[in-house]
Amino acid sequence: MARKAKRAVTNSERGNAKNQDQKGLEKTHKGTNLLILRSDLTNSKTYGVKVAEIPQEWEIYRHLVKERIDRNVTTVWLDIAGNHDNFDEVGHFHFKANAVQSSFTISRTADPVRVSGLGGQNITLLPVDASLKPGIRAYNFLGYLPGDEFKSLRKAAEEAHSRGDIIIFYGHYPTSTIVSSNDLGKLLSAGAVYICGHLHTGFGMANHMWTRYPNGLMELELSDWAHTHRYRILAIDDGRLTWMDVTHPTWPVVLISSVRRSSRGDGLFQYFVRLLVFTDEEIDAVSVRADDNLGHWITCIHGFGPLYSATVEIQYETWEHPANEQEFIKNIQVLVGNTSGTKTLLRVGMAGAGFEYPTPSPVSALILTVKLHDIVSAFIAEHVIQTILC
Incomplete structure (x- = not known):
C-alpha cells in the first residue's frame, strides 16, 4: 500500500x-x-x-x-x-x-x-x-x-x-x-x-x-x-x-536517526537501523543494504509518517570494514521507490545521513x-x- x-x-x-x-x-x-x-x-x-x-x-x-x-x-x-x-x-x-x-x-x-x-x-x-x-x-x-x-x-x-x-x-x-x-x-x-x-x-x-x-x-x-x-x-x-x-x-531526503549493533555469534552481526525518509511523491517502498557486494535489498518496515526501520545482518568473514556503527553507516545504501515507478539509490554516508555532524x-x-x-x-x-x- x-x-x-x-x-x-x-x-x-x-x-x-x-x-x-x-x-x-x-x-x-x-x-x-x-x-x-x-x-x-x-x-x-x-x-x-x-x-x-x-x-x-x-x-x-x-x-x-x-x-x-x-x-x-x-x-x-x-x-x-x-x-x-x-x-x-x-x-x-x-x-x-x-x-x-x-x-x-x-x-x-x-x-x-x-x-x-x-x-x-x-x-x-x-x-x-x-x-x-x-x-x-x-x-x-x-x-x-x-x-x-x-x-x-x-x-x-x-x-x-x-x-x-x-x-x-x-x-x-x-x-x-x-x-x-x-x-x-x-x-x-x-x-x-x-x-x-x-x-x-x-x-x-x-x-x-x-x-x-x-x-x-x-x-x-x-x-x-x-x-x-x-x-x-x-x-x-x-x-x-x-x-x-x-x-x-532535493528529493528524496534520508536521515539515519539510529543504528544499534548486536552480535549473533559465529561472526554474524545484526544492525537495527531507523531512518526518516522524505519525498515529494508517494512512497511505495524503502529498502536498505550494506555496500554493493553484500547481501540483498531488505525492505524497511514503515512506522509512521517518515519513519522506517530495518534489520541488516552482516557476516564479517565477507566484510572488509571495522565492526562498528560508523563503518556500517558509511557503507549503507538506501533505495527509495515511489508509486510513479521512479526509484532513487542513495549511498548516504555519515555526513549525508546526519549521523555525523559536519565539521x-x-x-x-x-x-x-x-x-x-x-x-x-x-x-x-x-x-x-x-x-x-x-
Whole structure:
C-alpha cells in the first residue's frame, strides 16, 4: 500500500493553528510533526533599504501558514519573532496579529511544548525570546533577555529536567548577540541543543554555522530560507541528536536517526537501523543494504509518517570494514521507490545521513563565540554620541 511521506522536522502534534492552546506540558504530543521557524518571518526591506513592517508580507505569511496547517492539522507550528519582524514597533503588533504562537500577546515567552521522541523519551522545547521591545532599527540587531525572563526559562528547564526530558532550546538570536546579566550559556547547556538564526552563514563566510562550547552547549545556526532555500531536519532517537541541512528542492531526503549493533555469534552481526525518509511523491517502498557486494535489498518496515526501520545482518568473514556503527553507516545504501515507478539509490554516508555532524569552520566558531553584543554595543554608543554632538 502506498504511503505519502510527510514533510516534517521531528515528532509532535498540532491542532488548530490560531486558537488552540499550546500548553504542551499538559499534554505530550505523539507521532506527528513539528516545524520550528526561528525567524525572520518577514523581510521588511524595500530595494535593500530597511523600512517599517510591511503588512502585505504578514498577510502572505498568515495565508501560507493557514494553508499548510489546513493540509496537516497535526503539525505543531512554532514561530518566534526576529529583528526583521519588529522594526520600529512598540509591541510586536504584526507578530501578535499573524503569528501562530499568539501567546506572546500575554507575556514575552510562548508556552513550552512537550513531544515524544522516536525512542519514546519525551522532549521539551523551550523558546528563548530575546527580541527587543520596542524593536528600534539598528539597535535590534542585538537581543536582550531580562532577568525575569531568564528566571522563567530556568524554571521551565529545571521542571523538564526533573521529569527526565530532553530539552531543546530555540530562538532567533545566537548567544553571542544576546545581552543578559545572567549566564545564558550555562542555562542553555542543560539542553541537547540551542537552535537559532539571525547570523545565518556568518555574513557569507561560513556554510555550516555551528559550534560546541566547552560547557557542552551545542549551538546550531542555519542559513536563511529567502536566499539559500535551506532547511534543517532534526531528530532525537534513543537520546541521540541527529541533524542535517538540506537545500530545497532535493528529493528524496534520508536521515539515519539510529543504528544499534548486536552480535549473533559465529561472526554474524545484526544492525537495527531507523531512518526518516522524505519525498515529494508517494512512497511505495524503502529498502536498505550494506555496500554493493553484500547481501540483498531488505525492505524497511514503515512506522509512521517518515519513519522506517530495518534489520541488516552482516557476516564479517565477507566484510572488509571495522565492526562498528560508523563503518556500517558509511557503507549503507538506501533505495527509495515511489508509486510513479521512479526509484532513487542513495549511498548516504555519515555526513549525508546526519549521523555525523559536519565539521564547523573556524570562522563559524569565531562568530558564534566572540561576544558580538559587546562590539556592536560599543559601535552603537559611539554612533549615538556622534549624533548628539552633531
